[in-house]
Amino acid sequence: MAKEFTYRQSFEADPVSVFTMLRDPEYVQAKCAATGSLETTAEVSEAGDGSVTIVSTRVLPAEVPDVARKFVGETISATETQVWSSAAADGSRTAKVEVEFSGPLGFTGTLSLHPAGHGTEVVTEGKFKASVPFVGGTIESEAAKQTERYLGAEERVAAEWTRDCD
Secondary structure, eight states: OOEEEEEEEEESSOHHHHHHHHTOHHHHHHHHHHTTOSEEEEEEEEOTTSOEEEEEEEEEEOOOOHHHHHHHOSEEEEEEEEEEOOOOTTSOEEEEEEEEESSSEEEEEEEEEEEETTEEEEEEEEEEEEOOTTTHHHHHHHHHHHHHHHHHHHHHHHHHHHHHHO
16 A cells, blocks of 8 residues: 655745755755765756756665565665656646655655745645565655654755755
8 A cells, every 4th residue: 555645835035946956966965965865966857848856865874663674674765766758838838746655555646836925836736655564554654754843844944955056
């Protein structure tokens, strides 16, 4: 059984500015560092049609319940691939996202970036799936909690990032 996941982020800038930030490798490095990443790589590529692929790999301390530690070890490697569509007239975009973890866990879903009030909202929706009998649900729930913390930290880094760019 997979763990459903939805998280909404708010950014105080227009969609074009937010996406410019999200695709900046220096921003990717900064948000990963803010969430305790021990090492991070980030690659961004753009296709001729305006679609953008962002691939980041980070190594994180394994903050998991003891029951899961034997499956993941002391650190967890996570490779996240976001494949963004080209922008709509209002700057909106959607992406397919996949996160491959070094342990027996994965995440697949979508991202939706769109105008909201005086800023931008990014909605992450998807499923965590752990391929471990009996404790898979525990691993999926812990991954969802850690991802909520990560996305919350990303919002804080973004607020500082946009303030520094003004």
